[in-house]
Amino acid sequence: MAFASKKKKGRSIADDELIVLDKVTKTYQTGAPALNGVSLSVKKGEFVFIVGDSGSGKSTLIKLLLRELVPTEGDIYVNGYNLSKLKHRQVPKYRRNLGVVFQDFRLLKDRNVYENVAFAQRIVQTPNRLIKRNVPAILSIVGLAGKYKAKPKQLSGGEQQRVALARALINKPPILLCDEPTGNLDPKNSWEIMKLLEQINKRGTTVLVVTHNREIVNEMQKRVVTMKKGVIVSDEEKGGYIDEN
């Protein structure tokens, strides 16, 4: 979708900008602003780490991008949608632009691996014959082809996160949002997940990863946006994890 063609009150959006936060403030009913005048631009095909300690505003940022929250001030543009003006009934369609991976996997516990991944296709009304083709294909990409019948509780943490990743990717979203994807994983599994994310990014998907994992951030040499107390304190190409102290 072309932003440039649309007239907007805020700043103009370039064609290659996929996510734009323009002076975004989010204040909850109690307390200080969780985000305070944050501006950020992510281009198509980028891989961005968002880092920061607890209370830095990372979770609020993810919730805003998921359109679980709306900004108190400022605008957020994602793939042609102005999230501040999105109506409730438009939210599902918007969310289909995002693949989402959470720290706690958020799989449907009573359904097997196949059904968990197929579910994402069912909600966009993909015909059954295509689901039968697509699900095994994506499961083999994440290395779970042999476990399609297993229920989430029969899988390790790393395997569950791969199922979540397969579900996030099956509809080929332009953006992948990962909220602490390695938070519940051991180092080996963490690296495997990060390698998968890198591969996915190389195929053209824009990847945003919120993480605490210093080793991974430092090792991967990607763009790093560091947040502190609701503002962006640093934004570096091929950056590293900045120590709080």
Added chain:
Amino acid sequence: MRISSFFYTLRQGIRNIFRNAWFSLASIATIASCLLLFGIFYSVIANFQNIVKNAEAGVAVTVFFDEGLSDEEKQHIGDLIMDRKEVDKVNFVSADEAWESFKDEYLGEYSDGFTENPLEDSENYEIYMKDISLQSSLVTYLQTVPGVRQVNSSQQTADALSGANKLISYISIGIIGILLAVSVFLISNTVMIGISVRKEEIGIMKYIGATDFFVRAPFVVEGLIIGLIGAAIPLGLIYFIYVNAMEMILARFTEIGSILQFLPVEVVFSTLIPVALGIGAGIGFFGSFITVRKHLRV
């Protein structure tokens, strides 16, 4: 909606019932017990009303004419009576018919001594009411009609029957209201417990872009099926109880058989089946629809 999505929704709704077997059983039991009480109460009330209605049907207002009234004038009075909206049926009873009926009822074989009709002036209209509570206003009207000599009616019987009818109506409304309130309370509690278990699941569906309709549809299917099963069980039970109770009462108390005319089971069920299934499906539908709505704002 694609056909495959429709069947998927249906399948998920049915699977949900088995996945949450205890919750489903609790919901079915709650709806079934409420509708069982409702059904039993309805059957009893319907029979009471039938008894009162039968009694009402036998109560008539009788109108006698002035002497020497022509047939046309009598016909005119008949037309005026028929025009009244509270009147159900009007029978013309000729003097001969009145005498025959009197003889049969009171004299029997002793009537042989009469050569002439002593009730020569007793031809009349027998008026049967649609609603017996309007009898006194009809009587007042009839007394003003020219050519009417006398109006006979039993106001006491009419008042008693109309009072009984009102009492039954009030009791019905009261008890049905209480039953429905209790049902709604029990069912909303049961549904709330079931939904809180699945709150997380609804959240996940919403995060990955499911529409409210797509999330809600399987819950609504589940609610509908639970509601219909919850209605079918008490219907079966009430059928069994009704048929057996009717036979037992009529067999044991033969002397009251002429007063107690039970409604045939088909008549009671012709109303009870659609009402119970409607209430069951309605509770299931709205219960799940409204309760899921609370969790859709994710």
